[in-house]
Amino acid sequence: MQLLPTKSLYYDDVNLIAQPQPFISSRAEVIPALHKVIVAPMESVVGKEFAIEAVRLGLSVCLHRFESVETQLDIYKSLNFQSNNNKAWIAVGLNDWHRVDKILKEVQNPHLLVEVANGYLKGVVDFTKKLYEMGCSTMVGNVHSGDGIKQYQDAGIKDCLIRVGIGGGSVCKTSVVTGFTRGSITELAECVHIANSDQYCGISVVADGGIRASGEAIKAFGAGAHYVMMGGYFSKANEAQNAIEGTFKYWGGASAYQQERLHKKPNHVEGVVKQNDKEDYGSLEFLVKKLWDGISSGVSYSGYPTLEGFIGNGTFEEKAR
Helix, strand or coil: CCCCCCCCCCHHHEEECCCCCCCCCCHHHCCCCHHHEEECCCCCCCCHHHHHHHHHCCCEEEECCCCCHHHHHHHHHHCCCCCCCCCEEEEECCCCHHHHHHHHHHCCCCEEEECCCCCCCHHHHHHHHHHHHCCCEEEEEEECCHHHHHHHHHCCCCCEEEEECCCCCCCECHHHHHCCCCCHHHHHHHHHHHHCCCCCECEEEEEECCCCCHHHHHHHHHCCCCEEEECHHHHHECCCHHHHHCCCEEECCCEHHHHHHHHCCCCCCCECEEECCHHHCECHHHHHHHHHHHHHHHHHHHCCCCHHHHCCCCCEEECCC
């Protein structure tokens, strides 16, 4: 066996330390950068109504693959982007060339999310490389080590987003089923270090898993994440698909609940279903305002005038045990 000398530090294991801020007078002066928040490709959250409102509010959003490509394209064409910053990522499965071909016929230079949990698989790297060579902007994952970042640029993929985080999501039980997981701060620090090096620059890191609210989001940005991905937080929006359908529950892509709905029988299960309290729901606009209020407040404590400037420049200390 090999025992690494590193410690697995989670978001709750560290504190951010405030720094003098000579550039702004209040958090209201922090320029909104909600495109840095990507809504996860969760069937129970992202439907047409949600996607339209999320894009209107400035979020980036992933259109999940648990529906037909025709539905994905219908939603995509209904989106009215206010700027070039926020994006809609269209999820595809591994080697799902039927879906890819239809998207390429309808969308110029599409943003494609390779929606596979294990980003270390050679087949995932090869598929992502083919998409990259076809001119598609790609997001892929998940990895949780520097080697996971290296393999993509070593394969010739010079520009893509990579989701960092295995087993950290609120509806994911990969860590229980497989034993593989890592502290979010530790994995981000290692992956960002590689992604920002001269040899591997061009890769952007997406912190994925364990971001329950603005506090974890700002820690992820301070640790160097270029983007954060959130799912459960948005599951309590009135516009979320689970609210529209009246189930008030959300689940991960590998949950038995979803697999039974789609395939009539569960396959390999690494996800769970969670029930939300109907009384906790609110408008997506309210949830986004609450989230940005927290992030902008965090930036105002950081010593930097913008979220972009703060990324990778957080001052942390480990909590006493």
